Amino acid sequence: MxxxxxxxxxxxxxxxxxxxxxxxxxxxxxxxxxxxxxxxxxxxxxxxxxxxxxxxxxxxxxxxxxxxxxxxxxxxxxxxxKTVVPGFHDSHMHPLLVGHFARGVQLTDVKDIPEMLERIKEKVKETPKGEMILGFGWNQERMAEKRYPTRWEVDTVAPDHPVFLIHWNAHIYLINTVLMKQKGITRDTPDPPGGTIVKNEKGEPTGVLLENAIDLIAPGFLETGAGLFSYEQSKAALKYCADKAAEWGLTSIVDILAGDAQVKAYQELEAEGNLPVRVNFYLGFQYLDYLIKLGIKSGFGSSKVRLAGAKMIVDGSLSSHTAALREPYTDMPDSKGVMRLTPEEIRAFVENATKNGIRVDIHALGDGAIETVLKIFRETMNKYKVKDPRFKISHCIIHGPDLIEQFREMNVIANVQPVFVMKGQHWIPRLVGPQREKYAHPYRSMMEAGIHMCSGTDAPIETMNPIMNIYAAAVRKDAQGIPEGGWHPEQCVPVEHALKMVTIEGAYATGEEHVKGSxxxxxxxxxxxxxxxxxxxxxxxxxxxxxxxxxxxxxxxxxxxx
CATH class of the missing domain: 2.30.40.10 (Urease, subunit C, domain 1)
Incomplete structure (x- = not known):
C-alpha cells in the first residue's frame, strides 16, 4: 500500500x-x-x-x-x-556531572580570562567563605589568550574559597591556591602515573592538572564525585539529568562511567517512580573484580536500570595534547600524547571482562591508543572465541584506513560524538596536520565499511540534545552553520543514517536492539x-x-x- x-x-x-x-x-x-x-x-x-x-x-x-x-x-x-520517531539514545554521557555542573559556574562560552574570572567572582559573592566553588566548561582554545589560566589569576577573585574548575574536555583541571594547599600539592609533588602537574619556568605549580593528576584532588571524581558531594546531592544531580534528558527526547541514556553511588541512586529513583528514562551504566574498570566475584554479567538489572558493562579510559583528549597518537602532534613535535595505562593493564581488563560475560567500552581518541586497543581486542577474540563480544571504543576521533578495516573485521562498535565536530574543527587541523585531519571523525568512511556507530554527546562536555548529533553527523558544521559546505564534507553521512545512530544503533550498542531502537x-x-x-x-x-x-x-x- x-x-x-x-x-x-x-x-x-x-x-x-x-x-x-x-x-x-x-x-x-x-x-x-x-x-x-x-x-x-x-x-x-x-x-x-x-x-x-x-x-x-x-x-x-x-x-x-x-x-x-x-x-x-x-x-x-x-x-x-507531526513526525514520530523512536525514542532517542545517548550512548555516552556523564549524568552525575550534568547535574552537579548545572549548579556550578558555567564557563562554556567565556571569550577570555577576564570574563572567566568575573563569573567566578559573582559565584564567590553568593557562596559562604570556605565552601567549594565548582566550575565547568572553560577551554583555552576558545579564549582570546590561547593559554591555560593560572591559580594566581583565580586567587585574585577567590582568595578564601577552594576553587575546582573542570575543562570543557574533562581531562584538564584548574585549582586555586586554597585548594592546592588543602590537598598538599607543592613544587616537590611528583607527577602521578598518567598525569601531569603543570609547572611554570620556576618550577611552581600553575594550578593546572592533566589527566590522572586529578586523583591528587578528587580521586574517582568522574565516577562518584570523589567525596565533594553528599549522596543526596548526587542522587538529586542524577534526577536533574534524567528529567532534562526526557525534555530532549532521550528515552535511553548511557552513564558511561558510573560508581556505587550512581547504581544505588538509579535503583532508588526507579523504585520511587522518579526515573523518567531508561539507564544503562558502565562501571569503572576498578569494579571489575567485584562484578566477577558476584557473577554479574552485562544485561543484569531491570528494563529501566541495567548494567551494560565496564569502562576504561586509556588516553586523554586532543585539545590537551594527551590523546595518544601514532606520530607526534604537529604543533608539539616532541609529544605523541599520553597512554594512561599500559598495554598489559588494558589486556588484563579486556580479557577478564570478556571471559566473564562483561562487555567493555574503552575510551581511545588517538590513533595510537585505538591501534593498541584493537590489537588487544583481536588477541582476546582469538584466545577466548567469544561469539558476540560487542567490543566498543568511545570517541575514536583520529583514525586511519587500516584502523577502520580492523573495526570492520572484528565488528567493533564505534561510540562516536558528532557534536565534537562542531568545535573540534577549529583546532584539529593545527594539532594533527592536513593528512591526519582527513580521518578525524571519519563517519562516512566508517559507515561505508559497515561499522556500527552509535551517537553520544558526552554531556556535559556538549549539549545532550540528540538532534544536534543528527545535524553534526549530516552536515559537519557548528551551530552557526560554519564552515559553509561543512568541514571535510566527504565524511558527512546521510540524515537517515545519522537518525539510526541515535536510535537503533544505540540499542544495538547495549545489546537491546530486540526491544527498542525502532x-x-x-x-x-x-x-x-x-x-x-x-x-x-x-x-x-x-x-x-x-x-x-x-x-x-x-x-x-x-x-x-x-
Whole structure:
C-alpha cells in the first residue's frame, strides 16, 4: 500500500504478534494517530499511527487500522501531522556531572580570562567563605589568550574559597591556591602515573592538572564525585539529568562511567517512580573484580536500570595534547600524547571482562591508543572465541584506513560524538596536520565499511540534545552553520543514517536492539514526537527541530503538545 507520495506504509500487524491476545473488550491503552511515523525498521518504513498496550507497541499502520483498536478508555494522541520517531539514545554521557555542573559556574562560552574570572567572582559573592566553588566548561582554545589560566589569576577573585574548575574536555583541571594547599600539592609533588602537574619556568605549580593528576584532588571524581558531594546531592544531580534528558527526547541514556553511588541512586529513583528514562551504566574498570566475584554479567538489572558493562579510559583528549597518537602532534613535535595505562593493564581488563560475560567500552581518541586497543581486542577474540563480544571504543576521533578495516573485521562498535565536530574543527587541523585531519571523525568512511556507530554527546562536555548529533553527523558544521559546505564534507553521512545512530544503533550498542531502537511490534513504546521531519527538512535546518512529546514504555514523560 502506498500513499499519494509513493511512500510504502505498513499494514497494522495483529496484536497477537506481540504475545498479547486481542480478546473481546481488550483495547489499546494509547493510540497515536494522524502522524508521520518513521519506524527506523530495516526498511525505514513509514506509517500513520501506532497502537500501544502494556507499555509495548502492538500495532503500526494506518489511522483506520489503529482506530479500530480504540476503546472508551484508550488515550488518543492526535499528532496533527507531526513526525514520530523512536525514542532517542545517548550512548555516552556523564549524568552525575550534568547535574552537579548545572549548579556550578558555567564557563562554556567565556571569550577570555577576564570574563572567566568575573563569573567566578559573582559565584564567590553568593557562596559562604570556605565552601567549594565548582566550575565547568572553560577551554583555552576558545579564549582570546590561547593559554591555560593560572591559580594566581583565580586567587585574585577567590582568595578564601577552594576553587575546582573542570575543562570543557574533562581531562584538564584548574585549582586555586586554597585548594592546592588543602590537598598538599607543592613544587616537590611528583607527577602521578598518567598525569601531569603543570609547572611554570620556576618550577611552581600553575594550578593546572592533566589527566590522572586529578586523583591528587578528587580521586574517582568522574565516577562518584570523589567525596565533594553528599549522596543526596548526587542522587538529586542524577534526577536533574534524567528529567532534562526526557525534555530532549532521550528515552535511553548511557552513564558511561558510573560508581556505587550512581547504581544505588538509579535503583532508588526507579523504585520511587522518579526515573523518567531508561539507564544503562558502565562501571569503572576498578569494579571489575567485584562484578566477577558476584557473577554479574552485562544485561543484569531491570528494563529501566541495567548494567551494560565496564569502562576504561586509556588516553586523554586532543585539545590537551594527551590523546595518544601514532606520530607526534604537529604543533608539539616532541609529544605523541599520553597512554594512561599500559598495554598489559588494558589486556588484563579486556580479557577478564570478556571471559566473564562483561562487555567493555574503552575510551581511545588517538590513533595510537585505538591501534593498541584493537590489537588487544583481536588477541582476546582469538584466545577466548567469544561469539558476540560487542567490543566498543568511545570517541575514536583520529583514525586511519587500516584502523577502520580492523573495526570492520572484528565488528567493533564505534561510540562516536558528532557534536565534537562542531568545535573540534577549529583546532584539529593545527594539532594533527592536513593528512591526519582527513580521518578525524571519519563517519562516512566508517559507515561505508559497515561499522556500527552509535551517537553520544558526552554531556556535559556538549549539549545532550540528540538532534544536534543528527545535524553534526549530516552536515559537519557548528551551530552557526560554519564552515559553509561543512568541514571535510566527504565524511558527512546521510540524515537517515545519522537518525539510526541515535536510535537503533544505540540499542544495538547495549545489546537491546530486540526491544527498542525502532517502532516495531513487540518493542517498548519509547517514542518521540517532533516539530518537523528530519528526513524532509533541509539538513541545515535539522538543528532547529524541537521535541514536542517524549514517551517511555507508553507513559508520557514530557510534553509540549497543544
Amino acid at each position: 502506498k500513499d499519494k507520495e509513493g511512500v510504502k506504509k505498513k499494514s497494522a500487524r495483529k496484536v497477537e504478534k506481540s504475545g498479547v491476545k486481542r480478546e473481546k473488550g481488550i483495547f489499546l491503552d494509547t493510540a497515536i494517530i494522524n502522524a508521520n511515523v518513521i519506524t527506523v525498521d530495516e526498511n525505514m518504513s513509514r506509517a500513520e499511527a501506532v497502537g500501544i498496550l502494556n507499555g509495548r507497541i502492538v500495532a503500526v499502520g494506518s489511522n483506520e487500522e489503529i482506530e479500530s483498536m480504540v476503546g472508551s478508555n484508550t488515550k488518543v494522541i492526535d499528532a496533527k501531522g 517502532i516495531e511490534v513487540g518493542k517498548y513504546a519509547d517514542l518521540v514526537i517532533l516539530t518537523d521531519d528530519p528526513l524532509a527538512v533541509e539538513p541545515d535546518k535539522i538543528k532547529d527541530i524541537r521535541v514536542l512529546l517524549t514517551m517511555v514504555g507508553g507513559e508520557v514523560v514530557h510534553s509540549k503538545m497543544e
